[in-house]
Amino acid sequence: xSKRYEIRFSGAGGQGLILAGVIMAEAASIYEGLQAVQSxxxxxxxxxxxxxxxxxxxxxxxxxxxxxxxDALLALTQEAADKYSVDLKEGGVLLIDSELVTRxxxxxxxxxxxxxxxxxxxxxxxxxxxxxxxxxxxxxLTGMITRENAEKAVLARVxxxxxxxxxxxxxxxxxxxIAALG
Amino acid sequence: MGKKVxxxxxxxxxxxxxxxxxxxxxxGYPITPSTEVAEVLSAELPKIGGKFIQMEDEIGAMAALLxxxxxxxxxxxxxxxxxxxxxxxxxxxxxxAEIPCVIYNVMRGGPSTGMPTGPSQSDVMCAKWxxxxxxxxxxxxxxxxxxxxxxxxxxxNLSEKYRTPVMVxxxxxxxxxxxxxxxxxxxEIEIIPRKAPTVPPEQYKPYDTSFGDVPPLxxxxxxxxxxxxxxxxxxxxxPTTKASVVQEEEERQVRKVEGNVDDxxxxxxxxxxxxxIVVVAFxxxxxxxxxxxxxxxxxxxxxxxxxxITYWPFPEKQLLALAKRGVKAFITPEMNLGMTHGLxxxxxxxxxxxxxxxxxxxxxxxxxxxxxxxxxxx
Numbered sequence: 001x002s003k004r005y006e007i008r009f010s011g012a013g014g015q016g017l018i019l020a021g022v023i024m025a026e027a028a029s030i031y032e033g034l035q036a037v038q039s040x041x042x043x044x045x046x047x048x049x050x051x052x053x054x055x056x057x058x059x060x061x062x063x064x065x066x067x068x069x070x071d072a073l074l075a076l077t078q079e080a081a082d083k084y085s086v087d088l089k090e091g092g093v094l095l096i097d098s099e100l101v102t103r104x105x106x107x108x109x110x111x112x113x114x115x116x117x118x119x120x121x122x123x124x125x126x127x128x129x130x131x132x133x134x135x136x137x138x139x140x141l142t143g144m145i146t147r148e149n150a151e152k153a154v155l156a157r158v159x160x161x162x163x164x165x166x167x168x169x170x171x172x173x174x175x176x177x178i179a180a181l182g
Numbered sequence: 183m184g185k186k187v188x189x190x191x192x193x194x195x196x197x198x199x200x201x202x203x204x205x206x207x208x209x210g211y212p213i214t215p216s217t218e219v220a221e222v223l224s225a226e227l228p229k230i231g232g233k234f235i236q237m238e239d240e241i242g243a244m245a246a247l248l249x250x251x252x253x254x255x256x257x258x259x260x261x262x263x264x265x266x267x268x269x270x271x272x273x274x275x276x277x278x279a280e281i282p283c284v285i286y287n288v289m290r291g292g293p294s295t296g297m298p299t300g301p302s303q304s305d306v307m308c309a310k311w312x313x314x315x316x317x318x319x320x321x322x323x324x325x326x327x328x329x330x331x332x333x334x335x336x337x338x339n340l341s342e343k344y345r346t347p348v349m350v351x352x353x354x355x356x357x358x359x360x361x362x363x364x365x366x367x368x369x370e371i372e373i374i375p376r377k378a379p380t381v382p383p384e385q386y387k388p389y390d391t392s393f394g395d396v397p398p399l400x401x402x403x404x405x406x407x408x409x410x411x412x413x414x415x416x417x418x419x420x421p422t423t424k425a426s427v428v429q430e431e432e433e434r435q436v437r438k439v440e441g442n443v444d445d446x447x448x449x450x451x452x453x454x455x456x457x458x459i460v461v462v463a464f465x466x467x468x469x470x471x472x473x474x475x476x477x478x479x480x481x482x483x484x485x486x487x488x489x490x491i492t493y494w495p496f497p498e499k500q501l502l503a504l505a506k507r508g509v510k511a512f513i514t515p516e517m518n519l520g521m522t523h524g525l526x527x528x529x530x531x532x533x534x535x536x537x538x539x540x541x542x543x544x545x546x547x548x549x550x551x552x553x554x555x556x557x558x559x560x
Contacts, residue, residue: 022360026189029362036189038360044214044298063472064549065359 002035002060005144006067009054009134010084011076014047016131019157020074021053023135027145027153028057034144037065050079057144072142074134076116081105093141095134095177112141112180119172129169136173141181147174186365192330192357193260196286196350197222199334200258202366204373205284206232207255209246211239211265214298215354216288219260240265244272244285251276251283252410254376254401256338260286263305264295266312273347274313275412277435280389280399282341282376285349286334288357289465289517291544300544301354303465304518309349310494316432318439320446321349321494323464327361332371333491339374340446344438345396351493353517355466355546379406388419389431395438443495450489453479457486458510459556462501462526464490467515467547474552483556490522498529505530511559515539515547 007024009017018040025038037056043049054067069089075081075096085094085105092109097116104111116137120130132154139150151170158166190198197219200208208223220236227234233250237243243259251257261269266287276283289305291297309321320340324330334350341348377398379386388408390397397417400406413421414428422428439446453475454460463471468489478485488504490497505512511534514523523538530536539555541547 022189025360029189030187035362039355040358042299062361063469063476065355065466065469066546066548068548068550 002058004062004068005057005142006070007055007057007072007138007142007144008052008067008070008084008087009074009138010050010052010080011074012047012080013042013045013049013051015051015076016128017051017074017076018042018053020131020135020138021055023153023157024138024145024150025055025057026157027139027150028055031149031152032145034059035062037062039065050077050083052080052084072138074138075101076130076134077101078103085109095137095141112137112177114176114180116173119176120169123172124165124169126165129165132166132169133173133176136170137177140174140177185367188363188365189360190327190363191218191360192324192327192352193218193288194222195327195331195363196260196334196352196357197226198365199331200284200338201226201230202331202371202373203335203338204256205258205338206230207247207250207257208233208259209235209237209243209250209257210259210261211237211243213240213262213265215290215357216260216262216286219258219286223258240268241272244269247283247285248272248276248279248281249402251281252279252402254404256342257283258286259283260288262288262290262298263292263302263308266305266308270308270312274315274317276347277313277317278315278412278414279410280345280397280435281347282345282399283347284334284337284341285347287349287351289351289353291542297544299354301466301546302517302542302544303353303467304521304542305351306493306518307521309351316436318344318346318436319349319494320344320346320439320492321351322448323490323493324350324352324356325465325468325489325491326356327359328363329491330356331363331365335371335373336448339372342374342376343396344442345377345399346435346438353465353467359466383407387417389415389417391417391434395434395441439495443499446492447495447497447500448491449497449500450487450491452487452489454486454488454504456484458484459486459513459559460504460509460511461485461487461513461515461552462490462522463487463515464493464522467517470547470549471515471552473549474556477549477553478556485556496525496529501526501529502531505533509534512536513539513552513555515541515552515555517541517547
């Protein structure tokens with residue numbers, strides 16, 4: 001049977017997590033030639049409330065579209081980190097925003113942390129691209145998709161006026177994750 | 183290569199499937215988790231000269247749908263549980279007046295407002311018994327983005343072929359999930375047109391059974407003038423209470439579907455040849471079931487899946503044949519409190535136990551739950 005790789009983007013509604021998952025899945029499915037399914041769950045609120053977006057990547061057909069044991073997890077709130085880190089696979093990777101997740105969950109997984117939201121705000125220039133900074137970091141940490149294909153998928157999804165902003169956000173996220181890995 | 187591919191949501195695929203089938207009229211009222219269908223069609227329909235109308239509520243939307251369809255359009259509405267409840271009286275009108283149209287309903291938690299963003303499979307009974315009176319019911323339950331596209335096309339075809347409303351009911355997971363889709367070329371999938379009258383306007387009767395159980399339907403408002411009513415009617419469309427006519431017409435309306443189950447019922451058999459445990463599943467739950475069946479096979483459990491694609495008419499004949507062949511147990515995982523469970527029990531005549539897995543907490547049934555249930559079978 002084909003091998004599943006499971007990624008979860010989690011946090012609060014309004015952080016752009018669903019879009020981050022969609023771009024990751026598109027990059028895998030359309031640009032990388034793998035199979036991918038993206039699904040989501042969120043509350044009825046437009047902002048706030050919990051939100052998660054899951055991406056399953058495989059070299060074969062994907063039956064169950066939701067995560068079973070997560071290989072890589074992004075948590076942009078303390079609540080998400082506490083709730084979902086228990087689903088992480090042994091040896092998996094957890095990426096957290098170091099300023100929003102102050103109590104670091106412990107377990108048999110690698111934790112990578114940097115101030116994701118502040119990076120978007122101060123280094124890229126707009127807080128709204130937090131999800132793209134996080135996506136860049138997740139692409140680096142998961143290694144399922146090449147940096148080039150992921151960047152193509154990002155640029156295919158954003159309005160022309162914001163191409164440079166998103167490109168910068170994606171690449172800063174990618175570099176920061178590599179640096180944080182040490 | 184050559185074929186167009188995209189990475190789409192189930193709802194977006196349904197909208198594109200409708201366009202492939204020739205849909206040129208949409209009337210609806212936005213509701214989570216089905217709004218993306220309206221979003222896509224509000225952008226696409228004007229480009230092809232079609233009409234998109236957002237009505238004041240779901241009842242108005244269903245009325246507009248019937249009007250548009252009767253006037254000759256291929257018509258679609260999309261909604262979810264609370265909207266489906268509101269549409270019911272007019273769905274009955276569509277059944278008795280024999281108006282072909284497609285109702286796309288995404289199943290979310292219920293009853294009432296329930297859980298707007300949570301998945302469910304609890305509208306399947308509403309698809310058949312929501313509107314009162316005896317009437318034909320066709321309901322399709324896709325399990326993937328590709329299948330949502332294709333089943334929406336099939337829904338239009340069945341509605342035209344049998345001149346009756348048809349429902350497509352993905353659960354919220356299938357509707358919001360994104361997957362790769364390969365679009366068929368124009369002409370690759372057959373599109374069934376509406377049967378047009380062959381007689382001149384002065385001889386036309388809207389329910390003329392000399393043309394068979396499915397009489398030709400002229401476009402309302404054209405030179406073909408006819409009467410349409412929710413009352414029991416005669417062949418010319420005018421009301422009647424004549425017992426023999428009412429009996430005959432009611433039976434014909436139901437027979438259009440019940441007499442053609444082999445043409446309408448679609449299903450998938452997965453590893454059933456030697457299966458001792460048969461999981462009967464549909465929609466996103468069938469994806470958990472497939473995962474569980476594959477895991478079970480690795481452990482030496484002879485499991486298989488019967489996947490329902492046409493929910494109404496229910497695949498009774500096929501399930502009874504499986505029960506008669508001999509299975510140790512049927513398992514029905516579903517995101518409701520046992521709707522399919524009851525149907526499977528009914529049609530398998532007690533020949534094998536039917537074990538249910540029911541979940542209504544807004545979470546999907548996971549493969550582990552199904553695998554655990556398989557292990558309970560002795």
